[in-house]
Amino acid sequence: QSALTQPASVSGSPGQSIAISCTGTSSDVGGYKYVSWYQQHPGKAPKLLIYDASNRPSGVSDRFSGSKSGNTASLTISGLQAEDEADYYCSSYTSSSTLLFGGGTKLTVL
Amino acid sequence: QVQLVESGGGVVQPGGSLRLSCAASGFTFRNYGMHWVRQAPGKGLEWVAVTSDDGRNKYYADSAKGRFTISRDDSKKSLFLQMDSLRPEDTAVYYCVKGWGSGTKTPDVWGKGTTVTISS
Numbered sequence: 001q002s003a004l005t006q007p008a009s010v011s012g013s014p015g016q017s018i019a020i021s022c023t024g025t026s027s028d029v030g031g032y033k034y035v036s037w038y039q040q041h042p043g044k045a046p047k048l049l050i051y052d053a054s055n056r057p058s059g060v061s062d063r064f065s066g067s068k069s070g071n072t073a074s075l076t077i078s079g080l081q082a083e084d085e086a087d088y089y090c091s092s093y094t095s096s097s098t099l100l101f102g103g104g105t106k107l108t109v110l
Numbered sequence: 111q112v113q114l115v116e117s118g119g120g121v122v123q124p125g126g127s128l129r130l131s132c133a134a135s136g137f138t139f140r141n142y143g144m145h146w147v148r149q150a151p152g153k154g155l156e157w158v159a160v161t162s163d164d165g166r167n168k169y170y171a172d173s174a175k176g177r178f179t180i181s182r183d184d185s186k187k188s189l190f191l192q193m194d195s196l197r198p199e200d201t202a203v204y205y206c207v208k209g210w211g212s213g214t215k216t217p218d219v220w221g222k223g224t225t226v227t228i229s230s
Binding site for chain 2: 087102
């Protein structure tokens with residue numbers, strides 16, 4: 001199975017909002033609510049930001065929000081801060097009972 | 111707090127075997143599905159395998175099927191990944207990841223990882 005499709009990079013200025021897309025198929029993103037988003041700083045382990053497409057675990061800033069429409073999920077970060085500069089990955093449950101990750105998106109805060 | 115500590119990584123020749131371990135603490139291990147996820151140097155995340163909370167259901171990525179075996183020992187609060195017939199493309203940091211709830215659909219808390227290098 002191919003990885004979910006994410007833009008390689010996005011950028012924004014402090015205070016702005018950005019969105020990262022994650023495109024799959026009806027056998028993964030489009031077929032289930034189980035889309036998650038992760039943040040990974042260099043040399044660190046990933047951290048769960050969003051689960052079930054739009055839910056935030058406790059302790060995650062409400063500046064992070066998720067949505068899903070059809071075969072595409074999106075992560076929106078509002079009020080960009082320097083500390084948000086990191087790699088972001090989506091993942092989705094699939095019809096084969098496996099998981100797929102996206103290729104990752106590097107966020108640069110200008 | 112949840113802690114996951116991986117061990118067992120190292121340098122192995124192609125065709126060799128390695129067994130990774132993950133020691134869990136800070137939560138009721140037997141109640142959660144557990145995943146292995148890997149990351150090749152400079153690359154993105156790749157899901158490897160998952161075991162359900164009761165160990166009855168196990169699923170693998172195509173790249174791991176037939177070569178890797180995930181298992182758990184609830185009495186020792188430990189997760190394992192037996193890796194056989196290793197290839198250079200298996201070189202990666204391997205993360206042990208606690209699942210969200212008892213299900214197998216959402217990796218939640220991640221360990222710091224253990225490094226596996228396949229090289230002659």
